[in-house]
Amino acid sequence: MFMTSIQAIRLSTARAYAVRSCWLEPGMSPYFGSIDYMRAKDFKAFQRAMLNWGAPTENQVYADVKGNIGWIPGGLAPKRPNWDGLLPVPGDGRYEWAGFWRGDQMPWSYNPKEGWVATANAYNIPTGYPATLRKLGFEWTNPSRYTRVKEVLGGLDKISIEDSERLQNDILSIPARRLMVLVMNLKPTDEKAQKAIDLLRGWDARQQAESAQAALFELWQTRHLRKAFREAVLSPSEAAALPTTDMNLMLEWLEQPTIRFGVNPAANRDALLLTTLAAACVEMEKLQGTDPKVWQWGKLHHNFNEHAFAAVVDDSTRGKINVGPIPKHGSEYTPNQSLYRASDFRQQNGPSFRVVVDVGNWDNSRAVNHPGQSGDPDSPHYRDLAQMWRDGKYFPLLYSRKAIEEAAEKIIRIEPAQKK
16 A cells, blocks of 8 residues: 655655655554454454554454465555555645545455465455555565465465464466466577476476576576566667566566567567577576586575674674675575575565464464574574574474473563662
8 A cells, every 4th residue: 555645746846745654644653553463353353453554554364273275455545536645746735635534434454255364465355345446555576485375385285383473485487487488488409498498397386495406597587588688678778667567467478479569579479588598598698607507596696694793793793793705595585485686596574473373272373584583693593593494394383381480491570679
């Protein structure tokens, strides 16, 4: 949901921009709304608590011991009577907000017929909601992660704790699977393009750190295909103005090539794929050698937890407080998201914390946190969860006092000082 507006006022030859954000509204108190919903006894109480959720905008999910599930989006959403908030507008009073949509005017879902609720930052407004009237947002993330979650959950009659763990660590890429359909129909004449296609043949589109196919594919689509696609379908000025390419749009245009590719769209599309595949193969050979058997995605893609003080301490201390680099599974479009920067493939976004809750049987819940449970570099628990996190493993997330006390390694008591 959009929470910001930009208005422009012309001052002689320059422009001044005024930005208004819901984050700065009086009484916002980000995350404080959770105090109310933690006391909720049922879904209606959860809805009431969410009426006053201010920020950040979030998907909030609900489950109870009776088996009920639900979803509510939280966040202030301004009413914009005569514009959509996508572009700056004149600051002459015509485009002011007209208050906010009430919490009970937001979409929600309770016990959907699918039997599950999933969110992955993709468009998930329920059918029938007046989305064109209540303009909550227009820019949504790529639907691939949600598509994969839906695919997995839709194929299970009953979902176990272990199923949930596997899904959180799922590394199948829907874009990779779609692009492989196109690649396998290509007829290469270039040696490097043939080498790339031979390697990718039979690949299951899973982005394992040890995978040579994942390494080639991600290098190809990130550094070669996207740029070449922009240059093929846009004018030079348009292509230069865009720093990246929308993956979903690119997939649609590649799957259904139009006149934008030229007078022979399908042939020109195929030539684009072959040329960029060959270039990616050449770059992989420069990076990891000529034998694809030694190529690995994790040699490129990695997680590195750099401490905030790393730049101002000596080498010994830096090695003590930094964690990594760790070869990493996944990509931007896998349920186990691992968004990276193209310059060095270092992970920039993804889940540092995972939790699976067994509602009602609370002591059977699982969690993992990266890189550890302690912020003290001298503690054995400063980085001890990093490899578990990378490998998709969990520790018991205990809830009852008895279970916690029985598993406790150390108890730290904080008591007030005694008066003298």
